[in-house]
Amino acid sequence: MRHLLYRTEGYLRAEIIGAEPERFIRIALREQIRIWNIMRTNETTLTCSIALTDSNALRMMLKESKCRIRILEKNGLPFYLRKLKLRLGITAGLLFFMLLLLILSNMVWSVRIDGADPKLTDQIRNILRQNHLYEGSLDLFVPDTSQLENALSTKLTKVTWIGVSRKGTTYRINVVEKKYPNPKEVSGPRNLVAAKQAVVQRLYVENGQPLVESDQFVKAGQVLVSGKIGSDESFKFVSSRGKVIGETWYRSEAQIPMTNHYTFYTGKDYNRYQLKLWNMTVSLWGFKKQPFKAYDLETVRKPIRFLIWRTPFVLLKQQYRQTKQVTRQLTVAQATRDVIESLEKKLLDHLPEDAKILNTDIDDKKIVRGQLYLRTHQVVHENIAVPKAINVEKEKKKMKKKPQ
Template sequence: MGKHKGWLSVRVRMTGERVEDAVNECIRTSLVLTDVKRVDSRCAQFYVTSNSLGTLEDIAHRTGCTLETVSPSKTDRVKTTATRRWGMAAGLGLFVLTLFLLSKMIWNVNIYGASPPLQDELENQLQEMGVKQGGFQFLVPDADMIQSRLMEEVEGATWIGMQQNGTTFQFEVAQQSLPEETDNPSPRHLTASKTAVIQRIFAEKGKPVVQENELVHEGDLLISGYIGEGEETEAVGAAGEVWGETWYEVTVSLPRERLQETLTGKEASAFKLRLFQLNLPIWGFQADEQFSDHVLNQKEYQLSVWNRSFPFSLRIENYQERRTTSQDTEDIITQTKKAATTRMERYLPEEASIISEKILHENARNGKVKLVMHYKVLEDIKSETPIIQGE
């Protein structure tokens, strides 16, 4: 048996007539004894882990031996020292915690390449996510989530890059550069891009050739680029708005029976200080027992100063209560309609709007719910057709 004295190892002395039987019984029960030394015929000393002392006491009692602790474990000595000098221990712990918090605080947020209005919008979005001077790094989302949210929420940016240098967050912005519109476009007609019923038409340049409530098909002329009559006819770049009622059918299917997992909004957090493979609870001692079903998110932050990592870290465990329910057919149909509408809205241009919707066909078989939805949409149906000279 080799020497192995860990943080939980306790040096004990066993005395009795059957000390050898006690040691053999420990080996049979897989109780690990290390650095075993025989003092005399009735006494032996060895190391055993502190959590195995109860089993060792039972074996000693059965063999008629007595146990005596010669040297407590390093963990016990640290606890005893901390208890006796609690003021120093508390001050050291407070200093380490303060140093850790200072190293994880955001000191600077720099934005490069953005115009003043865009920079203000970026700063507002970043403050909502906690990325601001005086904020803490472990309370903000990760870099990928920050970049993704900025690209979704901030208009006018083609690309936003993020880089973290210690306590400084840097953002590089590439703004959109739109080509200037030509005041005098080349001669053209405005024609229908799809079949529709005209709802309203306004000709800024050119001559309208259709009226409201008129049915048009793809390619039909809407606003002519020719103005004037006879020899005074002139070709211009037709411009204006033509809004029409169009129709779409969307087919969507979802599983008939689905388990829906939702978060109730209740959550609990536990803070632990990880030191030399030990997890020391700081706050939220029973957070993992508050919910029968939960989602666990963990983050661990290691203290580093001047590119040197210390052998302790702060672990934050966030428990969010989760509820699993089975959806009925009516809920599935509602979700299927919502999925169809979402697909329709993604397909349509931003300025288009859905006038009405209805279910054309509903079918529930083979474990799926299938819906065919019909949509009436109001959208701009014009398209540009150049006027060929000599036409």
């Protein structure tokens, strides 16, 4: 430890030459100048290490002791810095080169996206760019892989699964797109039959023979539009096309609390950056201990790399996101409206696109332990016609068996 202190302050290794070199040692101790490793070379010469001091004081000591000095070595940080100053260009170039290597070692060199079509790939790259991830960006400012996955999953609705992984300076995005089965279209002769029981409201027939009329009750599977046209003596089979709008009915139940507690983000955030070396932490930016009264804290750890090695330095990013809690007390009318809107939306998600809910009637409503319970039924107008293939051979046999 003492040797490290001497090297930091700087010292001289020198020969003290004179009739009484010991006198120089006594004067140095009197002036509280550190001297160590004293060795006698001969009767008039001593070799010792002298702590770096004022040159004028050293000159006065030599004059008083009637000795002279010959410097053998100059050691320590001050002399090393003087050498660097003389070679400033080389030193600056070396430092710049090391800094450049450090930056290049912590850059993102490649972002690979697997399993996505070109359109989805462009969407993913735009979202990643909003989160500071692109070729040439600094990895120190890229969010954690789990945060990237959440950002992508939230904004991409046509994706079943998405994973983000990192290896070295490369990020890989693996995507599994949603694949919907293509509906099997019935080709050739076909009827249009009822998908469910309903009361027929309107018919839009493009091809085929209608077998029902408005305000007629039909059961599931009943033929609405026949693919057989013509008389019994002269007929042919066609592919029926069209829509049959029927009135259908659905029942549903739901409940909702009368008092709701919400926590949401206000949009304000505060970032703190720290540099960590083992158990020591130094704040680089953001010195507030608690920027908000209520907040969510996310910490991202980014190890600093140099070429292929991971250094003991870690950049910590702490993001404070301000939150606010709100309590909403619903009236019976508000709660009823919210439940009906939720039920209708849920029902429409399972109906054809052109389906319409005419009205929703409440069958039962009650409040139990702070919860509003509703039982309702909905009246819907929707297309109930679905195609069903005709077995031509079977139909022809039936026609032959009919009495003439």
